[in-house]
Amino acid sequence: MKIKRSFASIVFDTFNYVFLGAFACATVLPFLYVLACSFSSEKEILQRPFYIIPRHISLSAYEYIFSSITLPRAFLISIFVTFTGSAIAMFFTLTMAYPLSKKNLLGRNVLLGMVSFTLVFGGGMIPSFLVIKSLGFIDTFWALLLPGAISTWNLLVIKNFFQEIPQEMEDSARVDGCNALGTFVRIVLPLSMPVIATFTLFYAVGYWNDYRSSLLYTTDNKKWPLQLVLRQIVLMAAGNIDGATFDAAYTQPPLEASKNAVIIFGTVPILLVYPFLQKHFVKGIMIGAIKG
Amino acid sequence: MNRASIQLSKDKKALRKAKREFNITSIRKDVWLYILLIPGVLHFIIFKYLPMWGVLIAFQDYNAYLGFLGSPWVGFKHFIDFFSNPDFTRLLSNTLLISLYNLAFGFPAPVIMALLLNEIRSQWYKRSIQTLVYIPHFISWVIIASLTYSLFNSQGVVNKYIIQMGNNAIPFLTSDNTFRGMIIGQTIWKETGFGTIIYLAALSGVDPQLYEAAVIDGANRFKQLWHITLPSIKSTVVTLLILRLGHVLDNGFDQIFLMSNSLNRNVSDVFDVYVYTIGITRGAFSYSTAVGLFKGIIGIILIYSANYLAKKAGESGLF
Known part of the structure; x- marks a missing residue:
């Protein structure tokens, strides 16, 4: 034509x-x-x-980076937080999303209302900080892992996905003597593998990129993840530029090239998972958008 | 009392009993579902609702030694302090200006890009563009701020070209005049591509027959855009606009905090950053909570009014 x-x-x-x-x-x-x-x-x-x-x-930039333990340690901390964090987050999110997807569950509407309300209002930075502090989480990994373990948005999207699974499949399992837990583990979860993959990656990216929790809840710089160390290195280098002063904790300025090498360190893991991420995220977003 | 009403009250009692029994059996039947809910509900209580209750310290002179229960109540003192503080107007105007620029330039950008992408016929070209422009969304603000520093500092690439053309270096990172431009530029660079996804999905749902009919009726490409494409994404645009309006006082702490420094503080001080400096760095917990609460309440009011207006205008709204 x-x-x-x-x-x-x-x-x-x-x-x-x-x-x-x-x-x-x-x-x-x-x-x-x-x-x-x-x-x-x-x-x-x-x-x-x-x-x-x-x-x-x-290769002098990379030699500079590995000449001190700071960066490799931060890298390992970030990897640890990313893996454990996304596992915890998926556990919390999936276990909560499944009951909420059952339309005849008693108290569901109240719970959903409470969940949705957190989308429009939150306690804010200082009350959250005080809660974390009174739990004794300051300078522990719990403070980096737990507060972000449920993203309300992700929870609602996964809930909507569970609602789309034909009830007949679950019913047949129930008739065969499976209880709700068994149905969830043996029927629902295997059917949701693409969604689970997508949101695990979403959470992983979130944990990898997160610097606010460590900024707020970690005072010991030996426990800093990569993003925070990266920020310090960038700010420290930038502190010499244009006469601006930053409240940087470091004293030794890094090489210009090593600053770039650190940026590469923070980016490469994201770029490595990006192809897998890209395969699914469009769908992941749309499940939520159709029945927001 | 006549017989009918006795009968009625008996029925009601029986009904209530049946309902209670039904509730008990349905809870017993769903017991595993309730057990599954426990971790999530605990999470919401501890990390979302406990802080909401904690905003009450905005009405106290919170003292870590006395704790939440022991600290004295002072009513609206911190709010009055905040509103009468000369910082207030500066913070408000900085916050609103960044939001307005973001609304004016950052919000339409993905709509325009989605429309442009929609006009591309070569599928592989379209897909390659999409693959590339989605990437920055997944990169952290720390890295984006770092990239910005290394490209825009006084010896950075951009200034090298400006100097080569015979001009003076522009202090992009430390000047009041360039700060807002840098922030909006970063946002557009980071989020435009990803923002197109939702519009492209809405566009892919448009019936191709509409376009065929329009072509037969003699509509050119601009007319097709105006009469078919735009109306089909209108409700998506409105929904996202409502969400955006609820966050007019949120500038995104991460981005602004990373880009602010002592030389651009005049324009980079926004509510989010102020709460952090006053609260966490200087330990004025009650005062900074009051600032945060003020921001949160304005946010709720805005989101509900935007939703109301959208419904008035015939859109479905959010809730």
Whole structure:
């Protein structure tokens, strides 16, 4: 089929292709530049403007990073928090979402009302801090793992997904003598594997990227995750720039290249899971959007 | 009392009894469901509702030594202090300006991008663009702030080009004039691509026959956009706008906090950052809770009024 296109239409299409292509480039180029910088010498970073292939490959930035235990330790802490956190979060979210998906559960509407209310109002930073403090969670991993263990949004989306599973499948299991727990574990969860994968990844990304909990609840800098150390390194380097002062705890300024190497450290794990994430998240978002 | 009413009250009693028995049996039948609920409900009570109850310290002179129960009540003292503080107008205008810019530029950006993506016919090109523009959403604010620092500092790439063109370096990170632009730019860069998902889904649900009919009636591409595409995403736009309005006083603590420094404090001090500095850094718990509570209550009022207005305008609204 051939459609006759007007001149204006062709002009628009050209502009559209170029514009979106440029936008897409703008999202990746900063990362490529930082990656190149992390392998460059200090001199090259200072002298050359934008580039994505360094003239001389230098590993000094990575040597600097691994010369102290701070960054490798922070990296391991982040990995630990990410894995344990997303496991805990999925446990809390799935176990709560399943009963809430049962329309004839007594007290369901009250619970759903209470859950939804947290979308529009929250206690805020200081009362949450005081609660964490009085629980004795300051400077423990619990403070990084538990407060974010249920995202209300994710909970409601998963609840909606459970509601879509045909009740007949569960009924047949019940007739065969399975109780609600057995039905949940043996029928519902296996049917929800794609959703479970999606939201585990969502939570994992959230825990990996989270720096607010550690900023608020961790005073001991030996327990800092990567994001907080990264912030300190960035702020510390930036402290020398333009005369601005930051309340940075470090005293030793890092190399410009190692700052870039740290950024790469924080980004690469996300980019590694991104292909898996991308396969599912569009669907994950839409389950929630259809029956918000 | 006549017989009919006696009969009626007996019926009511029987009905109530039956209902109670039904409730008990249904609870017994669903006992596993209730057991499954326990961890989640505890989580909500401890981490969501206990802090909500804790906002009461906004009406106290909270003292960590005396605790929540022992601290003296002072009524609206902290609110009065806050409203009469010269910081208040500055914070309010900083917060609102950033929100307004975000609403004016950040909100339409994904709508426009979704419409542009929708016009692309080559599927692989469209998919490659989507793959790339979704990435920044998953990158943390710490990393994005770091990228911004390394690109925009006085010796950064951007300033290198500005100097090469014979101009003076622009202090992007430390100037009052550039701060809001940087914040909006970051938001657009990070969230525009991801924001298109929901609109693209709405667009994919449009019946292609509508377009065919429009073409037969002689509609050009702009007319198709105006009469078919836009109406089909209208309700999605309205819903997201309501949600956005509820957060007019939230600027996102993470982003602003990371981008603020001593030289741009005049414009970077917003409610979220203020609560942190006053509350956590200086330990004025009650005062900062009052600030947070003020923000939260305005948020609720805004979200419910926006929802009401949307319903008035014939949209389905959120609740």
